[in-house]
Amino acid sequence: MARAADLAGAAQLMLVDGVSYLDPEPAVFEAMLEGWTKQQRSRFLNWDSTIKPRLSLVRRFAEFTNQYPWQWQPAEVEAFIDHLRAKTPTFTVSSGRGYQNHLRLFCEYITDARYGWMNVCQERFGQVPVQILHEWNTVTHVSEYEGDPSRRPLTYDEIQALFDAADGRVEEIRKRGRKGALAAMRDSALLKSYYAYGMRRRESVQLDVADLRRNPKAPQYGRHGAMFVRYGKSSKGSPPKRRTIFTVP
Template identity: 45%
Template sequence: MRSVIEVGPGSVPVHLQGAVAVLNEEETVWEAMLSGWRAQQFARNLAPSTVDRRRELVTRFRVCADAYPWSWTVGAVDEFFLELRAVGGAAQSTILGYQGALRMFLEYVCDPRYGWVEQCWQRFGDHPAQVFHEWNTARHAQNGIAQPGKRPYTRDELQDLFDCADERVVRIRQKGSKGWVTAFRTATMMKAAYAWGLRRNEVRSLDLVDCASNPAARQFGDFGIIYVRFGKAMRGSPPKRRSVLSLPEMDWSTEIMRQWVEEVRPLIARPRASCLWPSERGGMITADAVSRAFNEVKREAGLDDELDFHSLRRSYVTHLLEDGYDAFFIQQQVGHEHASTTSIYTGVSPDYRARVVSDAIARMATTMIPTAAKD
């Protein structure tokens, strides 16, 4: 029989090429497939955490299907995702992510360059085939999937949130507790996320060197530009970088950041630490710690459950739109590849909509006056 030619990471390993007998053939070939896919993904520079999550998912699907990939069917797909939706209550975005990962695994094992199709046919008289098609999987209705309950803060809600965060700092400090420093950190992080439209991971990952002056707007001092180095990555790509300009509407934020960096941060930061928001242990604050601290403030402020940390970013987009900023400029500020993604974040207030209508009526009245005068 013709042996498989190894072409790179992910190919059938040498010890399986041809029809060499092995113990427990099915399990051996299955494990070799997983190892090969792992190598292929690492060759594409994917993160180990992403690779491990995908491996766990593929293994979970194999157990549910009670079959190996060369025997998978569309019926197994239906059963697996029916249980996820009906029993597990999985979200639409979760279903899309799972189906995408499983589809990619089958694309890998069905690719003739890796030799798995021929290997399975020689050993089992069957071969893997793609069972995830357009007609039996969920589809993206838009470039981003937003939960209906998620929305931006109104300006009053945002003020209530920030006031509550500031009051916590004062209250804790008056009690003589050192906890006021971490409360100040939480308040400043929240305001920074809103002032520059940052995601939770983007704001927590900032270093001191990511804050810089803007030669065209020196009034913002050392915080005229925020350099985001850990923006949300596209699938299979490294984190996206972008620079976010400070805006006149957010000029209050630069003084808050200066106070944090120069006066408060030194009380908690260890020598030579570079992270902008050091934890009590000295390293970068974790995402869970950010969420917990934020949720405490939000609950104390009495705000709705659907308002989360990401709603600060939604508010940034919405309020800039209401203030008359160009949509493309906003898109560049928040780092969206497509304008349609930015539009999902937008939730203009009733006051703004009423103002737009009033302005339109006023313009119509102005254009009609000359005509009426001629009559």
């Protein structure tokens, strides 16, 4: 088993030995956040989409409670989620679960004995952090789909109207003799590609002409028988996944 000093984000690496902080509570809290950042970076998690939102939520929760992590109790997180639901009627179940998971991960980090934060808090403040989220105060994932039931997919007529509007924009720009027809044509083709191949935005914008492939089982499509996606949605800490989408009539 790795020693605490060997782990990225360990308390011994975040705090300077022998230093007496003038304001120790915020200093230790900031050291915890910095250590958690390093621990997540060592797992190759993305800064913008994963680490930064997690840090922001922890700070937001600390501001709501007006307490430091070694003072938190389950009642604080329950009051926080209840406050969010009351303040924001559109606060969804999936959002609540995401908030709870992020806070639980932070508590797992600071309560893991290998990182040494419990010893630091005990020595400096006479209190230790605890896990404040458990099965009785977290959302249970019982349904595969948790989206808004009022949302529905477009009908074929609505999709055709959308494509017609995109094509009409190209003709309108051409008739006015203005710049932008090529960009509008690009947008129209990209919109249709989204629909035809079911790609995400990031997958589409990273495409190249070379990503068009042949499909031996559909030779009539030539080099347009398949689309090779190189920047598929990745798992946390993993590189983008690759996949091939076949062209179908």
